[in-house]
Amino acid sequence: MADQPELLYAVLKESWSTDQFIRLTLSKIRKGSDAATRVTIRPVVIKGKAQLSFVSQYPTKDITKNYSFAEAEKRISNLLETAYLIANLFTTEKQIILEMRRNGKATLRTQANKMTDDLPARSHDRKKKDWIADKRFLVELGILNSSGNVKKDKGDKYRQIKKFVEIVDGLLRQQPALADRDPLRIVDMGAGKGYLTFALYDYFTHTLNRSVKITGVELRKALIEKGNAIAKALDYKGLRYESGFIQEYELPETDILLALHACDTATDDAIYKGIKARAELIICAPCCHKQIRRAITKSEDLQPILQHGILLERQAEIITDTIRALLLETQGYKTKIFEFISTEHTGKNLMIVGQKHERPVNTETLLTQIASIKKRFGIDAHYLEKLLDFKVK
Ligand SMILES: C[S@@+](CC[C@H](N)C(=O)[O-])C[C@H]1O[C@@H](n2cnc3c(N)ncnc32)[C@H](O)[C@@H]1O
Known part of the structure; x- marks a missing residue:
């Protein structure tokens, strides 16, 4: 059977992965240790990454340091072995008190968490916002259990859904043209189980009180059947799923085009459709980058790098998405590429956003940049370039 500290670490880990961790305090200094009087550990989000913030309280000052979960785990175990005798862990459901005795033995007590703390605010710079108003769709989609708690293995997905809504909310505020679109028309290409479309529907309808028409292709x-059945059961009138093949789908008038984790060139097809529909926002999270991976010519000088499968993969990703962004810019979109959720949660975490603007575009410079990248890597053409009917030489 696991010993008492191990049990505490197991609960800590589980509450972290299910987004139920509130805080952990370490106190009662061991004899001879000059550690801080107390350490309080809470979850925070810094630059989009979920981390643990350690605040060490000294008589005259507090020192704050942030760590990834893996680093934090090691640090907590080290602090308990060398500096503190008591650990007090609060999750949304329970409180666990670990008391280490000086003789090396330990006791562990568990009781229900009677505090009213809800899920923690993991943010340094934003006031707490839950992003989800009507949690019923999360129960229907199997993210929450029937008591409304995040299922053990769904913590990452839950975080990803909330992060996605937060990102779209921020982007929406930067596109004045979207402020009074009524209804706001969103199309999600390759919607899958519909987690993200349900979440956006909920946010726009129940939190922002806006009328939306969301179509998942x-x-x-x-x-499709399951998504539509849930939408019907929850009376989500503006949300529907349609059978469609991204490449052939005729995009109706669209304000926001989404394509998250659509395979390889399906992302390009979706971007192309978004451009043609003059969507104000094009948001995609590419999945794999096979087209460019195959198109790269391994010149002698690049051979040492590209001979390694993983580096070739990463190089293909960088080239594919850079050219996508440059091509979007030729079409009057400002672009950003960023990690939308920590790599700790998923490898497929890059997001490309195109924001429509009306400023003049220096197409020639952009095409020269694309030509130079292609030349360097011996690439004949990028799939999106062909769709846009560019022949960048
Ligand atoms: C990896 S899942 C992503 C689902 C969702 N967008 C997300 O990020 O949670 C990709 C989905 O796209 C669908 N899909 C793949 N290729 C497609 C295509 N050419 N046209 C329409 N859907 C496609 C798949 O069936 C799958 O459900």
């Missing part, structure tokens, strides 16, 4: 019939 999906290949798999079972997912």
Whole structure:
């Protein structure tokens, strides 16, 4: 059987992965230690990454340091072995008190958490916002259990959904043209189970009180039927899933085009459709980058790098997405590329955003930049370039 500290670490880990961790305090200094009087550890989000913030309280000052979960775990165990005798862990459901005795033995007590703390605010610079108003769709989609708690293995997905809504909310505020679109028209290409479309529907309808028409386009019939059945059961009137193949789908008038984790060139097809529909926002999270990976010519000088599969993969990703961004810019979009959720949670975490603007565009410079990248890597053409009918030499 695991010993008492191990049990505490297991609960800590589980509450972290299910987004139920509130705080951990370490106190009662061991004899001879010059550690801080007390350390309080809470979750925070810094630059989009979930971390643990350690505040060490000294008589005259507090010192704050932030760590990834893996680093924090090691640090907590080290502090308990060398500096503190008591650990007090609060999750949304319970409180666990670990008391280490000087003789090396330990006791562990568990009681219900009677405090009213809700899920913690993991942010340095934003006031707490839950991003989800009507949690019923999360129960229907299997993220929350029937008591409304995040299922053990769904913490990452839950965080990803909330992060996604937060990002769209921020982008929306930067596009004045979207302020009075009524309804706001959103199309999600390759919607899958619809986590993100449901979350956006909920946010716009229930939090922002806006009228939206969201269409999820999906290949798999079972997912379309399930999505529509849930939307109907929850009375989400502006949300529907349609059978469609991204490449052939005729995009209606669209304000926001989404394509998250659509495979390889399906992302390009979706971007192209968004450009043609003059969508104000094009948001995609590319999945794999096979087209450019195959198109790269391994010149002698690049051979040492590209001979390694993983580095070739990463190089293909960088080239594919850089050219996507440059091509979007030729079409009057300002672009950003960023990690939308920590790599700790998923490898497929890069997001490309195109924001429509009306400023003049220096197409020639952009095409020269694309030509030079292609030349360097011996690439004949990028798939999106062909769709846009550019022949960048
Ligand atoms: C990896 S899932 C991503 C789902 C969702 N966008 C997300 O990020 O949670 C990709 C989905 O796109 C669908 N899909 C793949 N290729 C497609 C295509 N050419 N047209 C329509 N849907 C496609 C798949 O069936 C799958 O459900």
